[in-house]
Amino acid sequence: MAETLGAHPDPSSEQARPRTSRTGTWVAAGVLLVVLAALAWLALRPDGEGVASAPGTASATPAAPSPTPTPSPTPAAFALASLPAPRIDTLLPGELPQVEVTALDGLPGSVAQPKAGRTPAWARPDVTEQPVLALENAYYDAEARWLVLDRRPGWVRVLVPYGRGALPSQDPDRVNGTAGWLRADDVVLRAERRSVVIDLSDRTVTLTRADGTQEDFPAAVGAPETPTPLGLTQVFTVTEAVNTGLTVFLSMQSESLDGFYGTDYAATALHAGVGQGQALSNGCVRLAPADFERFTDLDPGVPVLVRT
Numbered sequence: 001m002a003e004t005l006g007a008h009p010d011p012s013s014e015q016a017r018p019r020t021s022r023t024g025t026w027v028a029a030g031v032l033l034v035v036l037a038a039l040a041w042l043a044l045r046p047d048g049e050g051v052a053s054a055p056g057t058a059s060a061t062p063a064a065p066s067p068t069p070t071p072s073p074t075p076a077a078f079a080l081a082s083l084p085a086p087r088i089d090t091l092l093p094g095e096l097p098q099v100e101v102t103a104l105d106g107l108p109g110s111v112a113q114p115k116a117g118r119t120p121a122w123a124r125p126d127v128t129e130q131p132v133l134a135l136e137n138a139y140y141d142a143e144a145r146w147l148v149l150d151r152r153p154g155w156v157r158v159l160v161p162y163g164r165g166a167l168p169s170q171d172p173d174r175v176n177g178t179a180g181w182l183r184a185d186d187v188v189l190r191a192e193r194r195s196v197v198i199d200l201s202d203r204t205v206t207l208t209r210a211d212g213t214q215e216d217f218p219a220a221v222g223a224p225e226t227p228t229p230l231g232l233t234q235v236f237t238v239t240e241a242v243n244t245g246l247t248v249f250l251s252m253q254s255e256s257l258d259g260f261y262g263t264d265y266a267a268t269a270l271h272a273g274v275g276q277g278q279a280l281s282n283g284c285v286r287l288a289p290a291d292f293e294r295f296t297d298l299d300p301g302v303p304v305l306v307r308t
Helices: 022-044 289-295
Strands: 110-114 118-121 133-136 146-152 155-159 179-183 187-191 195-199 204-208 214-222 231-241 245-253 267-272 279-281 285-287 303-307
Touching: 118 179, 133 179, 146 231, 155 231, 204 289, 214 289, 231 267, 267 289, 285 289
Parallel strands: 195 303, 214 279, 267 285
Antiparallel strands: 110 146, 110 187, 118 133, 146 155, 155 179, 195 204, 204 214, 214 285, 231 245, 231 303, 245 267
């Protein structure tokens, strides 16, 4: 019996040997590359600022700290009713400083009108200090308006309407020019374009109206022994006086007389009189009657500059 030999596989047969698929190899490689790219993007993706962050680390830009608020100053307590008010025949508190103004063009061009019956005034714009004075909303039948000298955030500085820093016999340099600071919320600011300039050398008075027009008038001024005080002042009221009739009183007083005509004050004023072109008064400025009528409608707070 013939031995049956095992059959040799046909090299051409599909079953002769298994064959590796090249298409499957490329697909597997492509999948691997996609997975690696995804992992790399996750590891190095941009943070919120557009800057790549290393894996496992926080953003390189730290959050800005919140600013610490500045505490508001604690206002000093005070009783408004107990504050002294200026009087024409009394002295002002020594804490109030003086100002020296030699020209009108540096002023803000405004007046402060009070909102209440009394307005506290400070020596400095600082609510942690107590006010030293209370300005009243009317005097001699005139509604108060105070010339504004300076402005700061929340504050205005005004020329005190009357009263003296010292008697002329004590210190003539401290008689006039006292100023105080008011809280801006306590007043209403009004524009004021009118002004008066008294020239002692020329012995003239220049009136500037609200529209900018000007007019000069001859005047009599203070005698050499009782000169008209120099510097900045303001109209504080227009009223009848015993010896001069209708008078424009200024918020300055004589720097050579403690008082006259039996009074405890020596107010400086504009009024009708004689002697224009001469230096012969006790300090007041005299205008011809017809000229003086141009000044009788001036309101409190209108600036008046006396110069040489």
